[in-house]
Amino acid sequence: MWEYYGASEGGGTSIGPDEWLRKPGSVGRPYPGNEFRILDDEGNELPPGVSGRIWVRTAGSSFEYHNDPAKTARTYREGGWFSVGDVGYLDEDGYLFLTDRASDMVISGGVNIYPREIEDCLHQHPDVADCAVFGVPDDRWGESLVAVVQRRAGSTLGQAEVVEWVRTNLADYKKPRRVDFVDELPRDPNGKVVKRRLRERYLSSG
Structure with a gap:
């Protein structure tokens, strides 16, 4: 191939x-x-x-x-x-x-963070079926990381485990400050996760 x-x-x-x-x-x-x-x-x-x-x-x-x-x-x-x-x-x-993508880059505490690296890390967790990581405004850090995770069927994966997995495999500052779980991530007709929709939900909810 x-x-x-x-x-x-x-x-x-x-x-x-x-x-x-x-x-x-x-x-x-x-x-x-x-x-x-x-x-x-x-x-x-x-x-x-x-x-x-x-x-x-x-x-x-x-x-x-x-x-x-x-x-x-x-x-x-x-x-x-x-x-x-x-x-x-x-x-x-x-x-x-x-x-x-440059447009997806998150600047948190003055440090450039690329969400794809964190997503690749999370995809290696046996209980993660899919995920999306992005930045949202933060009064202290400028932006903070949010991870939206779709668990594998039957998993009881929790926020602490997700954060610890990232912290163990990547630098500490790349761990998400918020983890939410969904049954399914929003996708476009080509099957690509639409982060914009996820980000808009967090912005509209404050």
Whole structure:
């Protein structure tokens, strides 16, 4: 099985089965004619293994968002580089690893936290069927993490166990400050969890 990563705006990577066994979790290296860079918020290039915004340059690629020149301008950098808002890192061999979407990043206590890393951690718990992690406003921390968890059938998994699982496997500041349990997570027609709906529920409830 081959895996591909890309966007309708252009750019892409691919990885084959033998490569993936050597680079588990990677989405591969760029197609011929594609270049990838990882930059921080100030536009500085980041070293291998450090996550930042993914920027792409492809031969002859040019696009505009319909009736949204401001978004188009934000998408491009000098030299023809563009970003669709994905976050990730390159390793020493040029293989790309995805971390999250920039729009999903949570800033809590001045620290950047990528919810996908916490979701990946929770998915490894035997009693978690699915989950979604996101940030909500917090008077003390700026934002705090909420984990909405769908238990496996018959599980009695509780909040303390979820928090301890994350704290044990990741840095302490990445543990959720609130854990709620649902029978089913909201999804779009393609089956993707719609975090926006979950986040809106918390914002509307205060």
